[in-house]
Amino acid sequence: MKFFIDTANLEQIREAQDLGILDGVTTNPSLMAKEGISGHDRVMKHYVDICEICVDGDVSAEVIATDYDGIIREGEALAALHANIVVKVPMIKEGVKAIRYFSDKGIRTNCTLVFSAGQALLAAKAGASYVSPFIGRLDDVSTDGVQLIEQIRLIYDNYGFNTEILAASVRHPMHIIQCAEIGADVMTGPLSAILALLKHPLTDHGLAQFLADHRKAADASR
Numbered sequence: 001m002k003f004f005i006d007t008a009n010l011e012q013i014r015e016a017q018d019l020g021i022l023d024g025v026t027t028n029p030s031l032m033a034k035e036g037i038s039g040h041d042r043v044m045k046h047y048v049d050i051c052e053i054c055v056d057g058d059v060s061a062e063v064i065a066t067d068y069d070g071i072i073r074e075g076e077a078l079a080a081l082h083a084n085i086v087v088k089v090p091m092i093k094e095g096v097k098a099i100r101y102f103s104d105k106g107i108r109t110n111c112t113l114v115f116s117a118g119q120a121l122l123a124a125k126a127g128a129s130y131v132s133p134f135i136g137r138l139d140d141v142s143t144d145g146v147q148l149i150e151q152i153r154l155i156y157d158n159y160g161f162n163t164e165i166l167a168a169s170v171r172h173p174m175h176i177i178q179c180a181e182i183g184a185d186v187m188t189g190p191l192s193a194i195l196a197l198l199k200h201p202l203t204d205h206g207l208a209q210f211l212a213d214h215r216k217a218a219d220a221s222r
Contacts (some may be wrong), residue, residue: 001180004057004166004188008035008046011098012191017085023141024057025050026110026132026168026188028088029064044081051082060110062088071098079107086110096126103127111167113128119152124161128188135179136169146175150182174195 002023005016008031016022018153026047027135032038037046049062059082063074071094074088079102086108089095095111102109103126109124115138123131135145153166167179169187175194179187 002186003194004186005191006188008032008037010049014052016191017053022057024199025054026060028062047081051084058086059084060086060088068094068097071095072101075102088112094123099126099128117155120152121155124156124163128163130164131167132166132168134169135167135175136171146178149179149184153183
């Protein structure tokens with residue numbers, strides 16, 4: 001499973017990169033605004049800055065337009081920024097048409113705001129590189145987001161689609177484990193959810209015991 005971090009915070013991206021587990025980054029205008037990044041030129045530069053940290057991973061950069069011509073224009077400009085850029089396109093009719101255009105042009109895409117297996121099927125048919133089901137937001141409305149990942153996995157395997165399933169809106173470490181169990185290709189979420197995988201009380205207890213025993217042995221040898 002690939003690990004992406006969902007943020008525009010450069011320090012968090014560096015931390016994940018330094019940990020040695022970072023495979024990519026997803027971000028969007030809302031996350032950019034949260035970091036105080038506004039204005040076309042600053043946003044475009046920030047995408048490049050992210051790519052230069054995540055040197056070997058895909059970086060999803062989202063279009064703002066919702067009309068076909070606007071999506072194409074923005075998507076081509078984003079793709080031209082850096083080889084790592086994947087154009088993030090919303091799951092709407094004009095977006096699906098644009099995904100087919102981008103696919104035919106060799107521009108990689110991430111179909112975002114996916115909430116049903118039918119939407120995921122359309123995205124794969126259009127040639128999306130990634131499809132992003134938002135499992136946390138489905139959980140918020142009392143729907144099983146992880147079950148949607150399972151449905152999409154079955155459909156894609158049935159027909160040999162190459163589109164990668166990117167579990168988005170991951171909220172906590174159990175989301176990551178559950179998505180890994182059912183075969184999601186990628187997860188994207190906050191750094192905190194990834195770091196939480198490190199923690200287990202028995203690990204903490206065991207390490208404390210090892211260190212205490214080491215100190216006793218060292219004191220006894222003096």
